[in-house]
Amino acid sequence: MRLASRLVHSLQKQPFLHTIAVSLLGSSPAYRSNFLKSSASTSTISGSKLKFSEIEQTKLGFLRSSKSSLALRLKASREGVGLVQETKENPPKLITKSDDGIDSFAEMKHRFLSFKQQIYLENLERYQSLAEAQAPKFMVISCADSRVCPSYILGFQPGEAFVVRNVANLVPPFENGPCETNAALEFSVNTLEVENILVTGHSCCGGIRALMSMEDEEKSSSFIKNWVIVGKEARSNTKATTFNLSFDQQCTHCEKESINNSLMNLLTYPWVKERVAKGLLSIHGGYYNFVDCTYEKWTLDSSSEQETSGYAIKNREFWS
């Protein structure tokens, strides 16, 4: 299958790429590798901001697909992108599925331009400094659930937290082999050298519910089941201790137990365990209940490891 892919935005339905750009006069600081950690340094960029409505045109090449009648083609939309017309603040409309009339494309454009005007340009020095290097103090492992974004509920601003989001905020153990979660873990611990890892779970988690509903050790063609099985130890612990509770209550218990399971799985990574032992890395669990808007957090007590009884936790807090 030959595929064509084009980057196209058009005001007059022509295949040119328009970017809405704010050009900063003066030289950009020399690029430093982002992958190799460097301490963030501030560079001043001299010059003035051009008008917000300036547009750069860039023509890009594109591939043509085969002309076969059965050929499947990917082509980028020729839809026009309106010029920047909003200079006054328009509060963004919430995008919901019932709003069929809202064009996703246009809405995303509007959202970005609002961000750019109200936040990016207002904090330009900080954003330029961040562009050089990131030095976040947190790595956060959170669920992909639309209601629990850590940037929103914990207020993380650009530069503060390296975030991985997957179904049910699970951390698989080292022996499971490579996946997206432990690749991010490897980067944040070894390269960014974050000081804190926070595994944050939440109420009414669909992934945990799926885990609790599964038959034992079922080989499945479902991705969800093949993923959430990472939390099977949390499920068996839960079922052993809460068999007298309702299913919903059991799921709540499993949501928290799964966080603890993930904290323990973090310690199966030798470079995590080493940094924790040296006091360079702290590991925290967090639980967001979005029904009554409370947050519970606890920290692994790294000094407490004993051969027989495992780790303890400390500093458990409940915010309501």
Add this chain to the structure above:
Amino acid sequence: MSKYFKGDAAASKQVSSIGDELDKDKNYVGHKNITTLQATPQSSTFDPIERIKYGFKCFKIDEFNKHPDYYSKLAEKQEPKFLIFACSDSRVSPTNILNLRPGEAFMARNIANMVPAFNQLKQAGVGAIIEYAIVALKVEVIFVIGHSRCGGIERLLSLPNVDTSFDFIDDWVSIGQPAKAKVIAQNPCASDEELFTLIEKESVMNSLVNLLSYPYVRTGVADKKLKLMGGHYDFVNGNFQIMEVDYDIKPTIDI
């Protein structure tokens, strides 16, 4: 009681009411202004717990408590329109740059915002996200957002000429190998920095193509119930590019 940790119930458990604390907090600047606070240099005694407590406090007071109907409805059910793939990079949270509100986007974040091709043995994590988003949540748009100065893409570009191997990272970023090969072949004279940006964007397209290897994505796109979009956030210059993808089967021709 957790089976993992001893002394759980006995551990000191502080219960604090956010509202009471707010009255005493002279530094409270509110949820929307939190960027201003963070722009100030952090003190040498950074307390991570105080930081997230403050963030949660701002959210609860300024957002949750002000829109009780919205949040109580959301607590019962989420119906996000978007599934977003974004990079884990601390600077590119779509919630910040696209002002997303709770309930709008089911979001996956991983290194270099990659979507691997369908692979039940190896890629259960990403597969679970896509499966849940489409089958359970019935999202309408999948949006893959790349960005400038991506460490994952930089690593991909450097491979295999690296001093240290990172087993998990190298395995993951290799998903973007087709994008790298294509860009290098098409741009033999480009500098490393130019290649870098080109691969960031081509990798987004590579991920969009990989999405089509998932049967439910293909069905959704063919039935016109699902749209695919790509994006690239350039935080160096403050730009954002969006690409929409059309997927079309032309009518048959009788031979």
